[in-house]
Amino acid sequence: MMRAAIISVFIAVAARLRFTGLKMCRKRPFAARISQAISTSACDAAFRAMEIARAAGVRISYDTNLRLRLWPASRAAAVIHAAIAMADIALPSLEDATALTGLKNPYAICDFYLRLTPLVVLKCGAEGAILATREARHRLPAHKVAAVDATGAGDCFAGNFLARLLAGDAPLDAARYANAAAALSTTGYGGLWRGGAPALAGCGARLARTPLISPRRDYRLGVAAALAADW
Numbered sequence: 001m002m003r004a005a006i007i008s009v010f011i012a013v014a015a016r017l018r019f020t021g022l023k024m025c026r027k028r029p030f031a032a033r034i035s036q037a038i039s040t041s042a043c044d045a046a047f048r049a050m051e052i053a054r055a056a057g058v059r060i061s062y063d064t065n066l067r068l069r070l071w072p073a074s075r076a077a078a079v080i081h082a083a084i085a086m087a088d089i090a091l092p093s094l095e096d097a098t099a100l101t102g103l104k105n106p107y108a109i110c111d112f113y114l115r116l117t118p119l120v121v122l123k124c125g126a127e128g129a130i131l132a133t134r135e136a137r138h139r140l141p142a143h144k145v146a147a148v149d150a151t152g153a154g155d156c157f158a159g160n161f162l163a164r165l166l167a168g169d170a171p172l173d174a175a176r177y178a179n180a181a182a183a184l185s186t187t188g189y190g191g192l193w194r195g196g197a198p199a200l201a202g203c204g205a206r207l208a209r210t211p212l213i214s215p216r217r218d219y220r221l222g223v224a225a226a227l228a229a230d231w
């Protein structure tokens with residue numbers, strides 16, 4: 001009981017915590033689905049952690065991180081979508097989302113997840129990313145780099161996106177930065193990107209020299225959504 005109480009307090013203040021795929025950072029926990037696939041008790045613990053965080057006013061982001069070798073697709077979809085409904089931000093990959101929803105069109109996938117949570121960042125691999133809200137969509141085309149290994153690129157995107165949000169960036173600015181960081185992460189081997197300060201400078205340089213493209217209308221939303229406003 002004492003241990004559970006201590007863990008509950010720690011999650012509520014959310015300074016920074018990571019355990020088997022569930023990550024917490026100050027005022028913004030990050031949950032990844034592997035935690036919920038390990039076992040029924042681990043799944044229950046992840047949901048309980050999210051409940052504690054929500055009760056404390058801590059915002060939650062959720063990365064699908066699908067591993068179908070760990071559990072059946074039907075259970076994975078049910079659990080993941082229930083968790084996303086408790087989150088403030090969804091960070092699915094296009095591959096994961098296609099397997100979970102049966103949808104192939106990226107914008108239809110965004111529509112699906114926007115029914116569960118107000119902010120969706122769909123990671124599209126070599127095609128870049130889409131940031132979607134219930135009002136607008138922003139398409140972020142991929143950066144052209146000499147890629148050698150995409151291992152960990154999705155994690156790099158999610159981590160940089162959340163870090164930039166915590167630093168005070170608007171979601172679109174954070175997504176633009178994360179998109180550049182994820183692209184640069186593929187220029188080295190392995191899942192850990194050890195670029196350090198030069199890598200940060202590389203992100204800034206890429207953003208500074210990338211031209212803007214005029215917005216175009218997303219008629220399905222009925223608003224002037226800047227699908228390509230950043231690139």
